[in-house]
Amino acid sequence: MVNSREKTLTILKRELSITTDAINEPVLLARRSMSDGMGAAICFLGVVRGEEGADSITAIDYETFQQMAEHQFKLIFDEIEKRWPIESLRLVHRIGMVRVGEPSLWVEVISPHRGEAFAACQFLIDEMKRAVPIWKKPISRRSQSAG
Amino acid sequence: MVNSREKTLTILKRELSITTDAINEPVLLARRSMSDGMGAAICFLGVVRGEEGADSITAIDYETFQQMAEHQFKLIFDEIEKRWPIESLRLVHRIGMVRVGEPSLWVEVISPHRGEAFAACQFLIDEMKRAVPIWKKPISRRSQSAG
Amino acid sequence: MQIKVTFYSYFKDLTGCGETIQDVSDGTTLAALYTQLIARFSKLAAMEKSTLIAVGVEYQPRTYILKEGDQVALFPPVQGG
Amino acid sequence: MQIKVTFYSYFKDLTGCGETIQDVSDGTTLAALYTQLIARFSKLAAMEKSTLIAVGVEYQPRTYILKEGDQVALFPPVQGG
Numbered sequence: 001m002v003n004s005r006e007k008t009l010t011i012l013k014r015e016l017s018i019t020t021d022a023i024n025e026p027v028l029l030a031r032r033s034m035s036d037g038m039g040a041a042i043c044f045l046g047v048v049r050g051e052e053g054a055d056s057i058t059a060i061d062y063e064t065f066q067q068m069a070e071h072q073f074k075l076i077f078d079e080i081e082k083r084w085p086i087e088s089l090r091l092v093h094r095i096g097m098v099r100v101g102e103p104s105l106w107v108e109v110i111s112p113h114r115g116e117a118f119a120a121c122q123f124l125i126d127e128m129k130r131a132v133p134i135w136k137k138p139i140s141r142r143s144q145s146a147g
Numbered sequence: 148m149v150n151s152r153e154k155t156l157t158i159l160k161r162e163l164s165i166t167t168d169a170i171n172e173p174v175l176l177a178r179r180s181m182s183d184g185m186g187a188a189i190c191f192l193g194v195v196r197g198e199e200g201a202d203s204i205t206a207i208d209y210e211t212f213q214q215m216a217e218h219q220f221k222l223i224f225d226e227i228e229k230r231w232p233i234e235s236l237r238l239v240h241r242i243g244m245v246r247v248g249e250p251s252l253w254v255e256v257i258s259p260h261r262g263e264a265f266a267a268c269q270f271l272i273d274e275m276k277r278a279v280p281i282w283k284k285p286i287s288r289r290s291q292s293a294g
Numbered sequence: 295m296q297i298k299v300t301f302y303s304y305f306k307d308l309t310g311c312g313e314t315i316q317d318v319s320d321g322t323t324l325a326a327l328y329t330q331l332i333a334r335f336s337k338l339a340a341m342e343k344s345t346l347i348a349v350g351v352e353y354q355p356r357t358y359i360l361k362e363g364d365q366v367a368l369f370p371p372v373q374g375g
Numbered sequence: 376m377q378i379k380v381t382f383y384s385y386f387k388d389l390t391g392c393g394e395t396i397q398d399v400s401d402g403t404t405l406a407a408l409y410t411q412l413i414a415r416f417s418k419l420a421a422m423e424k425s426t427l428i429a430v431g432v433e434y435q436p437r438t439y440i441l442k443e444g445d446q447v448a449l450f451p452p453v454q455g456g
Contacts, residue, residue, distance in 0.1 A: 046375050062374075063302060063303060064374075065300075065302055065348075065367055065369070067351055068348055068350075068351040068352075068367065069374075070351075071351035071352070072351070093374060093375075104375065105374070105375050125375060128374045128375060129372065129373065129374055129375055130372070131353070131372065132372055132374050133302065133346075133348070133367075133369060133372050134372055134373065134374035134375075135302060135303035135304075135369070135370070135372060135373055136373050137303075137304075
């Protein structure tokens, strides 16, 4: 599943979950571990907004091609491992019906300094939006089924 | 305390705490509120690392000029309010003795989209390091008092 | 040979199905496969430029030559997050 | 007039005190105040270029002219986080 890899600076602790379960931030937070050399942790939370374009929505129905999504996330994690010294990378993407106000994405990056944590976290989300097969179907307030 | 301000896009909910109390992430997380229009929340945690330069340390003793620090943070918050549509900005900086592995800084930014949350969070930390009167005294493993 | 083709997102609505089998001859490229699928599912024609194509779990260019056992997935631009 | 001057971080070690009172004449700038302080606390001389100076809770340039009641703070570059 993993491309040829160059020598990396640190061993990356990776956790990836693509799941219909609700994202439970306190539980995820309680499972965090950071070694003495780590000085920065960033968490990003993506939440379903009440409007999608001009439309007012009640939820987004997320669909994925799960096996490929997991593989594409692994490729992105590999690339991050090559570029930045990251100790821990955890990502949860919720799929299925996610109501307005609920999180669909949770990302945590732990690294020695904040610069690389910010860079890796933004790279991860950008690349996800480019390559990971996940799609959104907004559920509109009126029809409850419009696309 | 606040400079002349241009018309802002959103009302900024601001919380600032410069305190000797330990940073309690779960409690801070439980107090988060996001309105329906908000799609992104970023948390940054800065943690005391086991080495400062070449030296191995056990803690950092943070000192502040508190009244000025609070004012300078307010100026930075004002500037962020002008630049990005941020709904909520919360920052806790711990002062006094902070041991290795413990957080000294916690920042949370909530905004409609992730771009502005990342930008505002990085701007806030950069500006803090430029202008807010807080100083570090590393406590070395050997002397327990070296500067 | 027979190639299994899976559709995701609103491509399922355009084709009216989640997957199909397409008979192709040796040496068929993904571009040629797409043309054959348009003949069966005309609504795919408008999507040709923006369609992403994977073989297995990897993206492949239109010049990719299909081989026995390949599973192809067609879908619109992704939008996770 | 008398100006209260406060030192922070290792400037307290350099001067041996957390604060002091400096007598200055009308029209004295922060630059001139600093020169007077160096006469009393010689170790400040090496720090002149990197010193940050605030009056009250605002940073001020060296050209700032002191007035009655001003409280001045001198400190090295800040390093929060």
